[in-house]
Amino acid sequence: MTALIADTAGTDDAVMRARDLTVEVSTEHGWVTIVDGVNLTVRRNEIVGLVGESGSGKTVTSLSVMGLLPRNARITRGSVEVMGRTISTLTERQLTEVRGVQAAMIFQEPRRCLNPAFTVGDQVAESLRRHRGWSRKRALQRTVELFELVEIPQAARRVKQYPHEFSGGMCQRVMLAMALACDPMLLIADEPTTALDVTVQRQVLELIRRLQAQLGIGVLLITHDLGVVAEMCDRVSVMYAGQVVEEADADTLFHEPKHPYTSGLLQSMLEPTQRGRPLGYISGLVPPPHLFPATCRFQERCSYAVDSACRTTVELHQVSPAHSSRCARIDDLKLPGVTD
Amino acid sequence: MNSRTSNGPTPEPREAAPTLSVRGLTKVYGPRATMLRRNAHRLTAVDAVDLDIAPGTTLGLVGESGAGKSTVGRLVLRLIEPDAGKIDLLGTDIAGLSRGELRRMRAKATMIFQDPYTSLDPRMPIKDSVVEPLLVHGGHSRSERYEKALAMVRRVGLGDAHMERFPYEMSGGQLQRVAIARALITDPSFIVCDEPVAALDVSTQAQVINLLNDLQQERGISYLFISHDLRLVRLIADEVAVMRHGKLLEKGDAVRVFEEPEHEYTRELLAAIPGRSPRSRRFGGLAGCDGETGTADLRQEVA
Amino acid sequence: MTAHESVGTKERRRRRSRVLRRLLRNRAAVVSMAVLAVLGLVAIFADLLAPDDPNKVALVLRLTPPSAEHWLGTDALGRDVLSRVLVATRVDLLASLQAVGIALVVGVPLGIVAGYWGGIGDSLLSRVIDALMMLPPLILAVVVVAILGPGLSNAMLAIAIVIIPSFYRVVRASTQTASSELYIESARASGCTSWRILWRHILPAVAPPLLVQASFSASVVIVAEASLSFLGLGARAPQATWGLMLKEASSNLTTSSYLIYPPAIMVAITILALSLLGDGLRDALGRQTTDGR
Numbered sequence: 001m002t003a004l005i006a007d008t009a010g011t012d013d014a015v016m017r018a019r020d021l022t023v024e025v026s027t028e029h030g031w032v033t034i035v036d037g038v039n040l041t042v043r044r045n046e047i048v049g050l051v052g053e054s055g056s057g058k059t060v061t062s063l064s065v066m067g068l069l070p071r072n073a074r075i076t077r078g079s080v081e082v083m084g085r086t087i088s089t090l091t092e093r094q095l096t097e098v099r100g101v102q103a104a105m106i107f108q109e110p111r112r113c114l115n116p117a118f119t120v121g122d123q124v125a126e127s128l129r130r131h132r133g134w135s136r137k138r139a140l141q142r143t144v145e146l147f148e149l150v151e152i153p154q155a156a157r158r159v160k161q162y163p164h165e166f167s168g169g170m171c172q173r174v175m176l177a178m179a180l181a182c183d184p185m186l187l188i189a190d191e192p193t194t195a196l197d198v199t200v201q202r203q204v205l206e207l208i209r210r211l212q213a214q215l216g217i218g219v220l221l222i223t224h225d226l227g228v229v230a231e232m233c234d235r236v237s238v239m240y241a242g243q244v245v246e247e248a249d250a251d252t253l254f255h256e257p258k259h260p261y262t263s264g265l266l267q268s269m270l271e272p273t274q275r276g277r278p279l280g281y282i283s284g285l286v287p288p289p290h291l292f293p294a295t296c297r298f299q300e301r302c303s304y305a306v307d308s309a310c311r312t313t314v315e316l317h318q319v320s321p322a323h324s325s326r327c328a329r330i331d332d333l334k335l336p337g338v339t340d
Numbered sequence: 341m342n343s344r345t346s347n348g349p350t351p352e353p354r355e356a357a358p359t360l361s362v363r364g365l366t367k368v369y370g371p372r373a374t375m376l377r378r379n380a381h382r383l384t385a386v387d388a389v390d391l392d393i394a395p396g397t398t399l400g401l402v403g404e405s406g407a408g409k410s411t412v413g414r415l416v417l418r419l420i421e422p423d424a425g426k427i428d429l430l431g432t433d434i435a436g437l438s439r440g441e442l443r444r445m446r447a448k449a450t451m452i453f454q455d456p457y458t459s460l461d462p463r464m465p466i467k468d469s470v471v472e473p474l475l476v477h478g479g480h481s482r483s484e485r486y487e488k489a490l491a492m493v494r495r496v497g498l499g500d501a502h503m504e505r506f507p508y509e510m511s512g513g514q515l516q517r518v519a520i521a522r523a524l525i526t527d528p529s530f531i532v533c534d535e536p537v538a539a540l541d542v543s544t545q546a547q548v549i550n551l552l553n554d555l556q557q558e559r560g561i562s563y564l565f566i567s568h569d570l571r572l573v574r575l576i577a578d579e580v581a582v583m584r585h586g587k588l589l590e591k592g593d594a595v596r597v598f599e600e601p602e603h604e605y606t607r608e609l610l611a612a613i614p615g616r617s618p619r620s621r622r623f624g625g626l627a628g629c630d631g632e633t634g635t636a637d638l639r640q641e642v643a
Numbered sequence: 644m645t646a647h648e649s650v651g652t653k654e655r656r657r658r659r660s661r662v663l664r665r666l667l668r669n670r671a672a673v674v675s676m677a678v679l680a681v682l683g684l685v686a687i688f689a690d691l692l693a694p695d696d697p698n699k700v701a702l703v704l705r706l707t708p709p710s711a712e713h714w715l716g717t718d719a720l721g722r723d724v725l726s727r728v729l730v731a732t733r734v735d736l737l738a739s740l741q742a743v744g745i746a747l748v749v750g751v752p753l754g755i756v757a758g759y760w761g762g763i764g765d766s767l768l769s770r771v772i773d774a775l776m777m778l779p780p781l782i783l784a785v786v787v788v789a790i791l792g793p794g795l796s797n798a799m800l801a802i803a804i805v806i807i808p809s810f811y812r813v814v815r816a817s818t819q820t821a822s823s824e825l826y827i828e829s830a831r832a833s834g835c836t837s838w839r840i841l842w843r844h845i846l847p848a849v850a851p852p853l854l855v856q857a858s859f860s861a862s863v864v865i866v867a868e869a870s871l872s873f874l875g876l877g878a879r880a881p882q883a884t885w886g887l888m889l890k891e892a893s894s895n896l897t898t899s900s901y902l903i904y905p906p907a908i909m910v911a912i913t914i915l916a917l918s919l920l921g922d923g924l925r926d927a928l929g930r931q932t933t934d935g936r
Contacts, residue, residue: 477834
């Protein structure tokens, strides 16, 4: 399988590119493919959304980008490049450099990522001292600037405090400061606001958006919340059962989805201005990885499935240069998107 | 959903006795101040809350983490003891109930919890979990109990085969249906739903919400629907109450609260709901181009 | 029993057999189960297996080394060592069952009550148990035997008192963990009585760690029996126990060292088997709780 999406932008713009990425994990059923032939590109100056339910493989994809796959997982096909360097060919030392300097990641529960025994300032400065070889004093100075960048009030005082003195939202800002410390070109945010309150979620998302624009970096935003995608993303890849089933720019994806799964997700999206009306939903479950069918993987849950076309392996088909869908009935289906 | 409009946007002044009526409900955590401990640190988790729920309607209780909404849910069922306040549940002042009476009342007023993975005993097959409330409230033969449980499991959209399964063999959405079946089997008039879909995937959230809505239509159950997600509350609630730091800030008809919020905090919560499409972005000033001019300079300064 | 009930029990059996399968994958656990099974059979059929009366004194034959007639030789009173060590197996296993049984009957209810209700009762009980644990076990046993008089049953009672705290603590801790689970609150919200919650929800959650603890404790009891009998505080002559045989062998250690091996090896094998089984159980049951999540 080759990338069906032509690279419209210049290659130099890509900060991260996964080509035909295939990951297996060792389970009680033997080695099982959980990410299958994923192509994904993040360029400078854009936020790419990676959407899917639990079990779709979105987190494993992001972990392989960072070279952080657990020991029971392996990349069996394809490759991931970050700033032109192929992750799988790097030594552990080079990987550390890529992780800290070229790409950074923030997670769902920021507090768990901070060591309660050290001040937040020291933890952010640590990264600068290690990667840049700066003195403690210089690193701390820079940390104060970073705290100002992520809009932590009274930065000079806050760097001396411990994680328990920070709220969840503030912890996520600290993680952002730490992630951005060495000026990475790629930021991976894995459900960065799922654990936060709604008002704080809004603030953190706005901050990520602003920082992305200000620093011109590429962001890979992993989420299950289509509302967050609608607010944040320029392009979106939808994953289902280990495969990308649809990718397009956000506007097209929301208004003219070409895959029944995307359309189903959009119908089940919680509507903030309607009441009492039954929601659309997708019946059934994501199959466990060892039972991924060889046919269209969504077929069993799909209300549009027909025997003839859907009982085969379905490739990503191109709808337009920047829009593709893994649906066998791509040409004859007219799927509902969101209505404004 | 035509029948829904009957308890619709402008509810009639309700004649029937309310399912739940709460006045001055208060819960304080922490040690009491004593001679030796003058400045004991006490946390008022719930502070003089008044609530009313009419039969067959849903009150959405909204707030962020730590607002005290889950505590309210447990207090109105006396799963935890209030420090002050009067709770009239199904026409009874539950403060005066003995332990046995309180236990019997739980057939008529019960609760569905947030995390279905932990709210069902992992060592019990689904069948036993669903049957349990019937068993403890008595009055049915073994085969009657089983028949009722099977009917209920089918009603919530599960199959006969699920009866013999164990929780670890099922998905979150299925387990939450089991929890609903378990709550409904004694035919209650009031259910506290504490973030019932927060632990579920988006595509299944909708199913569970639809199910709760349908069951309300069928059986005239009242819900106290606790959630941090205003989008959910909007879908199910007739009335909405907004809590913060243990206090009730605003309550009223759902449409009114969503369309014309009175309290500043309610407005803030509403403004934090993400939009539905990239064309209707709601978060402020995010055109995405204001930063571009300064980008080069900033990167230089950074480097 | 109706049809659906029997399907349910079949399910439960299938689940139980999963634990067993995990246990069977653990080679050390399998070997120790086999060893314990053999020891059990020996205990049951000791009378049939013993070639001679274990208490028949024959002073002419005193301290004869192993021979064709007496495979393990004879002791200072000319009694057949093989017969004695076989019969002692029964005495020791029964005694350790007795001690563990007493400790279970006392420790489990106390632990559940303290763990579930907490409060003042829990504080008081836990203080008492802590105090019990402060005392050196052997001293405690000596005091109990001094009060009740020597004899195997009293020694076992003393050992039971020594091991009650470990059962109490295991049960209390796992009850506390289980009590904070949402499904316990859900049971209360459904109107379950406390009795039902304890019996149907808490006890099954407590059982796995309890089983592991019982297995380890049994090995402790075997050692304790040997020590107490060795000190003359346990079984009394002419009864045959491994501890008593060790004591008797020690007085003739210089001349007839062969006497020390049979009881010593039996004690060693038994405690090793019990500990390995405990390890295996812990692993098998532990993994089950994780995929129960």
